[in-house]
Amino acid sequence: MKWLLIFIGGGLGSALRYSLFTLNKKVNFFQLPVGTIIANILACITMALLLFLISKKYINPSIWSYLGLIGFCGGFSTFSTFSMESAMLIKSGMWWAAALNIVVSMLSCITLLYFFTKNA
Numbered sequence: 001m002k003w004l005l006i007f008i009g010g011g012l013g014s015a016l017r018y019s020l021f022t023l024n025k026k027v028n029f030f031q032l033p034v035g036t037i038i039a040n041i042l043a044c045i046t047m048a049l050l051l052f053l054i055s056k057k058y059i060n061p062s063i064w065s066y067l068g069l070i071g072f073c074g075g076f077s078t079f080s081t082f083s084m085e086s087a088m089l090i091k092s093g094m095w096w097a098a099a100l101n102i103v104v105s106m107l108s109c110i111t112l113l114y115f116f117t118k119n120a
Contacts, residue, residue: 002066009071013043017076031097033085036078037105043077044109048116055120 016039023035050068053059082105089098 005063005066006071006074009067009073010075011071013072013075013077017078017081021081030100031089031094032101032104033082036081036085037101037108039076039078040082040105041108041112043073044112045116046076047073048113048120051117052120 017035020035020039020042023038024033027034047069050059050064050073054061054064082101086098086101089095089101
């Protein structure tokens with residue numbers, strides 16, 4: 001059952017990530033990979049919310065740990081894509097965009113997870 005929950009959650013997360021990835025073709029904001037940044041931020045918010053709900057016993061941890069935390073957030077978050085896009089920006093000579101991508105992504109995700117789980 002655990003594997004099925006992870007499979008379903010991962011598929012949903014990956015499909016949503018792909019949908020956001022297509023934003024890169026439509027939105028060009030300072031040459032940043034907007035879809036990946038949004039996916040990572042939303043994945044952190046989702047993870048923080050699930051951790052809070054599990055800690056307060058509002059949702060079943062044996063289901064949501066596998067379906068949401070491991071499956072959905074694992075399929076939705078995009079650290080490897082974030083790393084590749086940052087490397088590609090550096091290779092293209094766009095150091096400032098790479099640095100901005102790294103700072104915005106890392107600080108926003110860590111800050112969100114810290115504050116959303118502070119009292120969990």
